[in-house]
Each structure stands twice: as C-alpha cells, then as structure tokens.
Amino acid sequence: MFYLGIDVAKAKLDCSLLLNETSLKRKSKKVTNSQTGFTELLTWLVKQDIKLTDLHVTMEATGIYHEQAAQALHDAGARVSIVNPVKVKSLGSTLAIRTKTDGVDSFLIARFGLLCKPDAWVPPAPEVRVLKAFLARQEAISEDLQRERNRQEKIQIVSAPERVHKSLSDSINFLQMQLKQLQQEIDEHIDRHSALKEDLDLLKSIRAIGPQVGKAMLSVMQTHSFKSAEQLAAYLGLVPVERQSGSSVFGRARLSKAGPPEIRAKLYMAAIVAIRYNTHVKALYERLRNRGKSSMSALGACMRKLVHLCFGVLKSRMPYDENYANIA
Structure with a gap:
C-alpha cells in the first residue's frame, strides 16, 4: 500500500507520496485544485508505477x-x-514538527x-449533495434577511430618506x-427521492424535531458516515469537555462547539421545545436540574439526547416511540 498526503488549498494541491513505509522516502507534486490538476496528478501517479487500488x-x-x-x-x-x-x-x-509549509504539511x-x-471516505449520493447545497443557500438567504430586518428596525429610530425605507422594504420582499x-x-x-423522504419522516417522528431541524440533521447524517450516536454528537460539538488537573484546576465542563454552529442553533431551539413536549427529553432535563446542574448544562445534554434519538431512528429504521421505556 502506498500513502499519499494532500494539503488542500483553494487554488492548489501539495502532494507527498510515501515510497517506503520504513524509511519514509517520498516524492512531491504540486497541481492546481481543478479537473485539469486532478488529471495531472493521476497521470503522475501512474508514472510512479502505482496502481490506484493500492493507494x-x-x-x-x-x-x-x-x-x-x-x-x-475516489472515482x-x-x-x-x-x-x-x-x-x-x-x-x-x-x-515535534515545528516547520509549517505546505510541503511539510502534505508529508x-x-x-x-x-x-x-x-x-x-464514502461520497454522499448526488441527491444528498444537492440537498446540502439547497440548505446552505437557504441558510445564507435567511441570514441576509435577518440583517436587512435589523437595518429596517434601526432606521425607524433615526431620520432616514424615504428612498432608504423603500430600498430596505424591496430587499426584504425579494x-x-x-x-x-x-x-x-x-x-x-x-x-x-423516496430515501430522503423516508429518512425525513423518521426524524420528524421525534417530538420537537420539525421540518427545518430534520432537514439539517438529514443533510449532516447523509453526508458523513457515523458509526455511533456519540460520533455524531462529537461532530456537532455537543460533547462535554472537562478541564481538571490535581487540586488546583477544576473548570466547569463545557460543550466542545467544534461542529457547524448553525445546526447547533437549530438543535438548541429544538431542545427548548423538547423539554416541554418530549417525554424522554423532559425527564432528562428535570433529572439533571434536580441534581444541581445549571439550566444551560441540562439543555446541552438535551441537545445531545435529541441527536442520539435522530441517530437511533435512522439506524433502527423505526419511528420514534414516545412510550418506549427506560430511555436515558
């Protein structure tokens, strides 16, 4: 087996090919991050007498x-x-590698x-890639709309020309x-696409998971291959990170927040609803609060619980059962 490391930039790819697993001898190649560059890289690999199935x-x-x-x-x-x-x-x-260059990074x-x-890596299906692009565009337009609404609210306080009011109104309507x-x-x-529709229906069977949250979770779960609910929660930045050492360092556990913030924001609102209307999430929230956990800490656990439920319904291919006992 040969190993190729690629340091990816917007315009180019820096590649390092290991020729020997023990001595770490390597060859380097730079190509553009484009279809022409990919073809050039594949041609170069063939010239190294490497079967792509062994790479x-x-x-x-x-x-x-x-x-x-x-x-x-992959193709x-x-x-x-x-x-x-x-x-x-x-x-x-x-x-102990201290040098930071593209060539060193690829190595x-x-x-x-x-x-x-x-x-x-398993590439997502074409329909999943299309859904992801749609949702990304929807999120961008929603953010633009909120910014325009904020501007409209501000000009109500100050004296602004009628043309400015009309411009903002037209922009918001558009x-x-x-x-x-x-x-x-x-x-x-x-x-x-029946597979997407079936998965979305399974996600929406969970109380507090509505169409918007369901579509966001569907996009994430169909784009990546998660082996467990814990991996999914970690990707979304919902695992607690502790900071303790000896007797002098005793920090509060906080969410890692390592994943996409826009999906965490949707899950936060879903958790707010879930602690009122979802039996299992509500029980978890009340149990943690009774133990002395802060409301934000308990809400973080509820967000993680919703993610576990989402993973569970897609894994089992069964709708959420609110009467299922002993779900913690």
Missing part, C-alpha cells in the same frame, strides 16, 4: 475545497480518507495516513420571495 489518499477537511479532489481520486479507484485537521496537528506536535498528512489508517421559492424546491427535491 491510500489522506487529506484534511477544508470546507468545500477538498470535495472535488476527493471525488476524483479513479483510490482509497480516500478525509480527516479532522486537529488530529493531524496533534500528530505533528507529537513528532505530515501522508504520515498520518500511514500511522493511523483512517477510515475510507429575500422573502427567494426563501419561499427555495423552500418549495427543497420540498420537491425531497419528495422526488
């Missing part, structure tokens, strides 16, 4: 910039792993692939129309 490619998750390269290498037959940059950085600290990523053998059209397209897209 393990490791790259860091870098927003959206790694996605096309990962897809191209060519290579085993592709997409890893958390924090894990690679930790390995660099362990190996470190290749060594991470060799030493840790990360799981293979964004509202865009959101309405986009919502219709999202609903039609889900209805056209």
Whole structure:
C-alpha cells in the first residue's frame, strides 16, 4: 500500500507520496485544485508505477475545497480518507514538527495516513449533495434577511430618506420571495427521492424535531458516515469537555462547539421545545436540574439526547416511540 498526503488549498494541491513505509522516502507534486490538476496528478501517479487500488489518499477537511479532489481520486479507484485537521496537528506536535509549509504539511498528512489508517471516505449520493447545497443557500438567504430586518428596525429610530425605507422594504420582499421559492424546491427535491423522504419522516417522528431541524440533521447524517450516536454528537460539538488537573484546576465542563454552529442553533431551539413536549427529553432535563446542574448544562445534554434519538431512528429504521421505556 502506498500513502499519499494532500494539503488542500483553494487554488492548489501539495502532494507527498510515501515510497517506503520504513524509511519514509517520498516524492512531491504540486497541481492546481481543478479537473485539469486532478488529471495531472493521476497521470503522475501512474508514472510512479502505482496502481490506484493500492493507494491510500489522506487529506484534511477544508470546507468545500477538498470535495472535488476527493471525488476524483475516489472515482479513479483510490482509497480516500478525509480527516479532522486537529488530529493531524496533534500528530505533528507529537513528532515535534515545528516547520509549517505546505510541503511539510502534505508529508505530515501522508504520515498520518500511514500511522493511523483512517477510515475510507464514502461520497454522499448526488441527491444528498444537492440537498446540502439547497440548505446552505437557504441558510445564507435567511441570514441576509435577518440583517436587512435589523437595518429596517434601526432606521425607524433615526431620520432616514424615504428612498432608504423603500430600498430596505424591496430587499426584504425579494429575500422573502427567494426563501419561499427555495423552500418549495427543497420540498420537491425531497419528495422526488423516496430515501430522503423516508429518512425525513423518521426524524420528524421525534417530538420537537420539525421540518427545518430534520432537514439539517438529514443533510449532516447523509453526508458523513457515523458509526455511533456519540460520533455524531462529537461532530456537532455537543460533547462535554472537562478541564481538571490535581487540586488546583477544576473548570466547569463545557460543550466542545467544534461542529457547524448553525445546526447547533437549530438543535438548541429544538431542545427548548423538547423539554416541554418530549417525554424522554423532559425527564432528562428535570433529572439533571434536580441534581444541581445549571439550566444551560441540562439543555446541552438535551441537545445531545435529541441527536442520539435522530441517530437511533435512522439506524433502527423505526419511528420514534414516545412510550418506549427506560430511555436515558
């Protein structure tokens, strides 16, 4: 098995190919982060007498910039792993690597692939990628709409020309129309794909998981391969991080908040509803409050509970059963 580490940037890919697992001999290659660059990289690999089926490619998750390269290498037959940059950085600290360049980073990523053998990445289905793009656009327009509403509220206090009022009003009406059209397209897209519709119905069977939260969770769970509910909660930044050492350091546990904040915000609102209307979440909240936990700490646990329930209904392929006993 050969190991290729790729440091991904917006415009280019820095690649390090390990030729020997023991001596760590390597060859380097730089290509553009484009279809032309991917073809050039694959041609270069073939010239190294490497079968792509014997190649393990490791790259860091870098927003959206790694996605096309990962897809191209996967389609060519290579085993592709997409890893958390924090894990690679930790390995660099362990190996006392202090130099920070793109070439060194790609070499470190290749060594991470060799030493840790990360799981293979499975590309999401085309309909899932479309749903993810729709939801990202919906979130962006919603944020723009809220900003325009905030501006409209402010100009009510100060003296502003009528033209400014009209401009804001027109902008808000346009964004509202865009959101309405986009919502219709999202609903039609889900209805056209039975697997997405079935999964969304399972998620909405959980009290407090409405259409918006359900679609957001569906996008996350269909885009990544989570082996457990704990992995899903960790990805969303909902696991508690403790800070204790000896007798002098005793910090309060806090949520890691390492994942997408927009989904955490939706889960927070869902948890607010769940502590009133979801039997199991309400029982968990009351139990933690009776133990002396703060309201925010208990709400964090309820958000995590909702994530576990979401994972459970999709894993079991059974709707949420509110009468199921002893769910903690």
